[in-house]
Amino acid sequence: MDAARLSKKIYLMLRINFLVLATMKLHIKYDFNICCKVVLQEQLDKLELPYTITGLGEVELKGTVSTQKYNELESALRKYGIEIIDNPKNVFTQKVKDVIIEMIYLEEALPTLTISAHLAERLNKSYGYIATTFSEVTYTSIQNFITLHKIERAKQEINAGKETLTEIAWKLNFSSVAHLSREFKKLTGLTPTAFQRIIKKRKEVELSEAKIGKH
Amino acid sequence: MNHDALHILLADDDDDDRLFFRDAIAEVKVKTIVSMVNDGVELMTRLNNPEISIPNLLFLDLNMPRKSGMECLREIRSNNKLKDLTIAIYSTSASEVDIEETFVKGANIYIKKPNDFEELKNILDRVITLNWQYHTAGLNRETFILNIS
Numbered sequence: 001m002d003a004a005r006l007s008k009k010i011y012l013m014l015r016i017n018f019l020v021l022a023t024m025k026l027h028i029k030y031d032f033n034i035c036c037k038v039v040l041q042e043q044l045d046k047l048e049l050p051y052t053i054t055g056l057g058e059v060e061l062k063g064t065v066s067t068q069k070y071n072e073l074e075s076a077l078r079k080y081g082i083e084i085i086d087n088p089k090n091v092f093t094q095k096v097k098d099v100i101i102e103m104i105y106l107e108e109a110l111p112t113l114t115i116s117a118h119l120a121e122r123l124n125k126s127y128g129y130i131a132t133t134f135s136e137v138t139y140t141s142i143q144n145f146i147t148l149h150k151i152e153r154a155k156q157e158i159n160a161g162k163e164t165l166t167e168i169a170w171k172l173n174f175s176s177v178a179h180l181s182r183e184f185k186k187l188t189g190l191t192p193t194a195f196q197r198i199i200k201k202r203k204e205v206e207l208s209e210a211k212i213g214k215h
Numbered sequence: 216m217n218h219d220a221l222h223i224l225l226a227d228d229d230d231d232d233r234l235f236f237r238d239a240i241a242e243v244k245v246k247t248i249v250s251m252v253n254d255g256v257e258l259m260t261r262l263n264n265p266e267i268s269i270p271n272l273l274f275l276d277l278n279m280p281r282k283s284g285m286e287c288l289r290e291i292r293s294n295n296k297l298k299d300l301t302i303a304i305y306s307t308s309a310s311e312v313d314i315e316e317t318f319v320k321g322a323n324i325y326i327k328k329p330n331d332f333e334e335l336k337n338i339l340d341r342v343i344t345l346n347w348q349y350h351t352a353g354l355n356r357e358t359f360i361l362n363i364s
Binding site for chain 1: 244245293315318319320321325344345347348354358360361362363
């Protein structure tokens, strides 16, 4: 597996499929926290910077760091899709995103508590403040971000093909299949069924091309 | 490396369409750098030139002289170096069959060329914002499909 692809954000793809040989497919699941921590440790060690990893997405450097070393660290980490965030509003927005993403992808089913209430509770700020800061930093509203990721998870589940649309809709807190289909169509321009058909055909095309390549 | 600007390439043989596109994209809120090519051969030469950086997002007209958009799509998707390139088909056709075929062949976005400036602006805004989120929010590109027709 290509090390450069172990980016911070790749954990979203809980199942990645890639073709090793034309006939062999490996299904891989990995812990993104461990991946990132190891990359961080390796890079910090390489630059001989004394540090403590204080939490998820936080590193404390001991003593002062020269600009040159800081820049070296920044570019070394960027290769892995890890970015140093140095503006407080960006830091806060990143936390908001982390909480949303954790809720949407890491739980088997979404909590029934509304996402806005959950965010306010977890971040200890009013939802109004959270939403305003979020819109200032990103190019989108918090609601759009949530829908985007809910539909992304729906795509993953459709792609995996283990559950019916009814089950997926229930898991992701949509009130009905019709509601999921409506949101899906609004975001992708396709119905979930058309999406499913396209993905299936793509896999068939890939498979037949891999076979041709082998001959 | 410029993190903020999105590099966009348009492949279209029609002068008017190119101008229309350039004006509309200038009004989109995400910062962009726009380059243009006139046909499929020029497009593939540019993408295969190691001295020119690969754009983030390609708008591809299907109906071009010398090499069609469909041929370009096939070539791009069979080239591993171009796997991260988001492809938006930009076409006058809106037949269901065409749309589905381009998606199956690896296009990410299908846009039916609008005739209205305001509409084009809104579409570009939506496409670019969404693509920008794919860059920054770690969504799976392999299942990135958007139909605006």
